[in-house]
Amino acid sequence: MPSSHDHPPEVLDVPLELDPADWDPQQVYFLLTGLVIPRPIAWVSTVDREGTPNVAPHSYFNLVAHDPPHVMFSSSGVKDTLRNLRTTGEFVINLVSIDLVEEMNATAADLPPDIDEFAWVGLDTAPSVTVTPPRVAGAKAHLECRVAHELEVGNGHLVVGEVTHLHVDPGAWAGGRVDPALLDPVCRLAGTSYASLGEVFELPRPSWAEVAHAPPAGRVPRR
Ligand SMILES: Cc1cc2nc3c(=O)[nH]c(=O)nc-3n(C[C@H](O)[C@H](O)[C@H](O)COP(=O)(O)O)c2cc1C
Numbered sequence: 001m002p003s004s005h006d007h008p009p010e011v012l013d014v015p016l017e018l019d020p021a022d023w024d025p026q027q028v029y030f031l032l033t034g035l036v037i038p039r040p041i042a043w044v045s046t047v048d049r050e051g052t053p054n055v056a057p058h059s060y061f062n063l064v065a066h067d068p069p070h071v072m073f074s075s076s077g078v079k080d081t082l083r084n085l086r087t088t089g090e091f092v093i094n095l096v097s098i099d100l101v102e103e104m105n106a107t108a109a110d111l112p113p114d115i116d117e118f119a120w121v122g123l124d125t126a127p128s129v130t131v132t133p134p135r136v137a138g139a140k141a142h143l144e145c146r147v148a149h150e151l152e153v154g155n156g157h158l159v160v161g162e163v164t165h166l167h168v169d170p171g172a173w174a175g176g177r178v179d180p181a182l183l184d185p186v187c188r189l190a191g192t193s194y195a196s197l198g199e200v201f202e203l204p205r206p207s208w209a210e211v212a213h214a215p216p217a218g219r220v221p222r223r
Contacts, residue, residue, distance in 0.1 A: 038187030043094040046084035059188035069163035074156040090131035094139035
């Protein structure tokens, strides 16, 4: 099927049908990052060969496995974070709460590799337990990781890390688990747009035994 539009239209009056090869990669990037939302942000700390710390946000980020736990993020091109990982194999994912959004954004600046981004932004560090890169002290949760795999996928360098230690601040915990409202994560949308969590609700997962003779339960407000 041919693409319906040869560039992103100002107004979409018929459904968009797209062969991604027909648009400029930057236009496809804006389309995809507008569709795959909300994305969590891995604020990745690493150190270089000399031990200078680096921290940079990555919203191409998700869980891969939980036993043993593995996470992934992807670097579009080779940047300081990836170079450091290829040297040391260690990183920390600092989870970004709304109160840290401006500091997180500052660390996305294209700083020279030898600049300590923690010092430049004025971020306090906390030592890690199993890896050398420091943690962002103000973050409410941290995943210490060792690189398990690096895979080239298109222009992305997919890094899979095994989680070697987790930290969760008491301020993000309630009722026996992480409380989403207390964690207050930044949600990345397209470009410079972000969001915070909206309404949180519960939706019990149906089992065939329950729903064979009755419709599944609907949403209920979070307890
Ligand atoms: C919220 C946010 C999310 C980002 N996500 C990614 C990403 O997933 N992959 C990527 O390569 N760059 C991403 N960037 C851009 C990098 O953070 C930026 O290029 C940074 O300078 C890289 O730092 P480094 O050279 O110290 O690794 C993101 C930027 C922001 C603000």
